[in-house]
Amino acid sequence: MPTEANTESSKLSGANKELSMEEVLNRVADHDVEALQSLYDEFAPKLMGLLIRILPAKPDAESALQEVFLQLWKEAPGIVQTKGSVAAWLVLMARHAACQRLRAQRAVAAQAAQSPNGKGRTREEKPASKSADSARKEHKPRDRRSAKHDSETLWFLTSSPQLWMPRPADIALVDTRLNLLQRAFNQMPKQQRSALELAVFAGYTESEIATQLGEPLGKVNASLRAAFTFLRHRQHAVLGTWTAEI
Amino acid sequence: MFLLGALPEEGALELREHLTQGCEHCLERVKEAARTVYLLSLTAKPVSPGPRAKDDLLRRLRKK
Numbered sequence: 001m002p003t004e005a006n007t008e009s010s011k012l013s014g015a016n017k018e019l020s021m022e023e024v025l026n027r028v029a030d031h032d033v034e035a036l037q038s039l040y041d042e043f044a045p046k047l048m049g050l051l052i053r054i055l056p057a058k059p060d061a062e063s064a065l066q067e068v069f070l071q072l073w074k075e076a077p078g079i080v081q082t083k084g085s086v087a088a089w090l091v092l093m094a095r096h097a098a099c100q101r102l103r104a105q106r107a108v109a110a111q112a113a114q115s116p117n118g119k120g121r122t123r124e125e126k127p128a129s130k131s132a133d134s135a136r137k138e139h140k141p142r143d144r145r146s147a148k149h150d151s152e153t154l155w156f157l158t159s160s161p162q163l164w165m166p167r168p169a170d171i172a173l174v175d176t177r178l179n180l181l182q183r184a185f186n187q188m189p190k191q192q193r194s195a196l197e198l199a200v201f202a203g204y205t206e207s208e209i210a211t212q213l214g215e216p217l218g219k220v221n222a223s224l225r226a227a228f229t230f231l232r233h234r235q236h237a238v239l240g241t242w243t244a245e246i
Numbered sequence: 247m248f249l250l251g252a253l254p255e256e257g258a259l260e261l262r263e264h265l266t267q268g269c270e271h272c273l274e275r276v277k278e279a280a281r282t283v284y285l286l287s288l289t290a291k292p293v294s295p296g297p298r299a300k301d302d303l304l305r306r307l308r309k310k
Contacts, residue, residue: 045292
């Protein structure tokens with residue numbers, strides 16, 4: 001009996017479908033709205049699942065989803081040029097957009113907590129409850145550290161896709177083995193997994209993760225490195241050739 | 247950590263400069279991280295966005 005992951009992966013992409021995705025992406029690069037609509041129909045649920053995990057408020061997640069596809073509209077010619085996978089690009093850009101919003105929300109909440117005016121507000125009035133969009137508009141210079149981190153990530157995603165983009169056939173392989181991959185992630189030691197999830201799905205820095213987990217920075221750093229090593233070995237076992245190049 | 251935005255600012259800027267200079271070893275490490283983050287991201291359960299999200303997006307695209 002197929003698992004949920006199997007069902008999803010077979011629905012999303014086989015190698016042939018991904019090849020046709022490349023043709024669709026070419027049309028998006030030529031600013032064909034219907035082509036972008038096709039990509040949206042194909043990928044929006046998967047991206048929304050990721051966005052909701054990072055931004056629990058659905059309006060925020062939907063706003064970030066729009067942002068990702070508007071960015072794709074701009075960046076499609078570059079992805080075509082580097083022969084990157086649109087599936088991988090969308091997933092990583094969605095994670096980036098969501099974490100950027102989350103950081104902005106946290107920065108506004110931290111400012112409110114430090115401000116005398118922030119004291120005594122009702123829960124509904126606190127800036128932390130604002131949407132990510134309004135939080136980003138209020139992003140002040142004191143939050144520059146977070147913004148710089150965001151720009152580092154975006155720099156890598158947009159300027160050097162050929163450095164990391166899996167090929168379409170690799171993406172198809174990932175989709176067929178997603179349940180095995182999930183099982184591998186579940187086998188990760190709890191401490192490593194906790195640190196990694198805070199970094200990947202909450203956009204925290206190493207020092208923030210140390211605060212969240214109540215652990216020394218050095219220990220968190222070691223946990224994160226161990227988590228990546230663990231996953232690298234498991235990925236190799238599950239996916240073979242794609243990660244063999246690592 | 248660089249790719250996740252999890253490094254302290256100073257370390258991130260240093261690494262970016264280092265990558266720009268073309269260190270193959272570190273580029274491989276960042277590439278590995280990108281793949282891992284991509285794979286981790288796929289483990290989230292799919293959720294359907296509301297229909298208005300798509301309508302709004304298409305409206306914004308047609309205005310461009």
